Amino acid sequence: MANILVTGGAGYIGSHTCLELLHAGHDVVVFDNLSNSSEESLRRVEKLANKSSVFVQGDIRHQAELDQVFQAHQIDAVIHFAGLKAVGESQKNPLIYFDNNIAGSVQLIKSMEKAGVFNLVFSSSATVYGESNPSPYQEDMPLSLPNNNYGYTKLIIEQILEKMALADSRWSIALLRYFNPVGAHKSGQIGEDPQGIPNNLMPYVTQVAVGRRESLSIFGNDYPTKDGTCERDFIHVVDLAQAHVLAVANRLNNKGCRAWNIGTGSPISVLKIKETFERVNGIQIPTEFTKRRVGDLSAFYADASRAKAELGWQPQYTLEDMLADSWNWQKQNPNGFN
């Protein structure tokens, strides 16, 4: 069993991953500045796991804070979730994204090197495939510049990590390229809790369902897809969390830098999400079609065969599970962790 440092571990995907790590018998140290999360998620994780973890409030951009964590704890591997993720905000304030995501990751790499810790799992994104690759995306396709600054930070960090592994054979790095994470732990105790108006589809749908928003706007119904709305590869957050447990185990036994897609491989339209949510949960979602959102791709989905072959990872949850679990979380926590 290993001692894992989880940056951004209080957040949506991080909290679910901490729970799976604790269930798998690992020890967990969470490092998070709580800029987009609350410590309550970690209290709930500990309760669900019936096991405690260590929480350190700190910022990945601050070297002394990170160094202190590595001095205080014997860390075997790091899972690096910490970062900002709002595409629109990254267009308005690129420097905040370059600083938090890129400079913060460089700082983490420096502290890891100093501490002699070379196993790293990084939260990347399908956005690194850019705008022109055909689906299903495969890991060895040429990457290209995403059309937004958030995506750009993911591509740059991936490239920095690849160069680190090329230059120094002690590194063992997993680049997990997530598709569209949704859902929540079955208990409904932890889940996605965006601040302000949600940017992403799923929390918007659940906030309409719970009465916090009036209606869902579907951005465009004139795309070249079956029903005219965009198609995405939605993945249950617990399946995604499991992929991290497997990736850590893989990295503790291998060297180099390797990318894995984490998606189901099935494209699902935005309209189908709304209709399936209504059917599974018995709630109507008032909806209007509005104009396309700038920057949205029509459709993309994963070829996840590499993760299956090399990590032994396969999604366990259905689309119905994703939508039932998202709602179960939201209805038990209408105002999130507040």
Ligand code: NAD
């Ligand atoms: P989240 O915002 O819920 O979690 C990120 C966590 O990082 C938060 O708890 C936040 O407080 C923390 N954080 C941010 N900046 C920090 C800093 N400078 N120092 C310390 N902590 C900091 O987001 P999430 O959805 O859980 O995403 C986790 C990671 O996965 C992110 O890197 C994100 O870019 C990536 N990712 C997310 C998605 C998605 O759709 N949710 C898709 C692909 C990739």
Ligand code: WQD
């Ligand atoms: C999904 C679909 C929208 C909200 C983003 C990032 C990506 C990754 C995941 C981190 C799109 C439509 C949405 C709404 C809508 N994040 N939609 N009404 O854009 O696929 O991916 O999050 O790495 O990098 O770009 O996810 O949930 O925002 O949108 O119609 O109110 O839902 O147009 O087609 P996206 P999303």
